[in-house]
Amino acid sequence: MKVLVSACLAGINCRYDGKSKLNKKIKKLLEEGKAVCVCPEELGGLSTPRLPSEIKNATGEDVLDSKAKVYNKEGADVTKSFIDGAKIVLAIAKKYKIKKAILKAESAACGLGQIYDGSFSGKLREGNGVTCAYLLKNGIKVITEKDI
Ligand code: SF4
Known part of the structure; x- marks a missing residue:
């Protein structure tokens, strides 16, 4: 699988x-045909390069529940792109x-x-990103590159 x-x-x-x-173990998984790679921000329609974005002092779950938003560093609301990206990633997973x-x-x-706290100062807070939260909510197990 x-x-x-x-x-x-x-x-x-x-x-x-x-x-x-780049994480060499992840790249190897892809080369061996064992992985499917996705970038939720690009899939949500954001361009590369782009301004960095953070959830404003809240979690991915809060964003999915319409209780919080995602902003880029210049204050533009990019919430829709993050939610759209999460939905496309889940569709690919399915x-x-x-x-x-x-x-x-x-x-x-x-x-x-842990995610950045929305202050664009490098500070972290507890929480999941939007796509991570959406995958977890839909029964997909998530780990990070730090766990492999
Ligand atoms: S962390 Fe996720 S959204 Fe950001 S560049 Fe990597 S794959 Fe794309």
């Missing part, structure tokens, strides 16, 4: 700064019957357990 992985971990230059966060994901830690889309 394939595993879903954050595309930036597989070496795809899809991060806000146009770079990747298409491939995927039950497990390895996502990039700390991201507003992909993070698990």
Whole structure:
């Protein structure tokens, strides 16, 4: 069974700064045909490079419940792109019957357990990113690159 992985971990230059966060173990999974890579921010329609985005002092679950929003560093509301991206990622997971994901830690889309707090100061808070929260809610197990 394939595993879903954050595309930036597989070496795809899809991060806000146009770079990747290559993890050799993840790239190997992709090369061996054992992984499907996704970038929820790009799938939600955001361009690369782009301004970084963070959830404003809340969690991905709060965003999904319409209790919080995601903003880019210039204050533009990018919530819809984050929610759209999460929905497309889940559809891809279902298409491939995927039950497990390895996502990039700390991201507003992909993070698990800890995410940036919305102050764009590098400070972390408890919580999951929007896509991570959506996958968990739909029964998909999520770990991060720190767990492999
Ligand atoms: S949304 Fe996820 S996959 Fe895309 S660049 Fe950010 S952490 Fe990587």
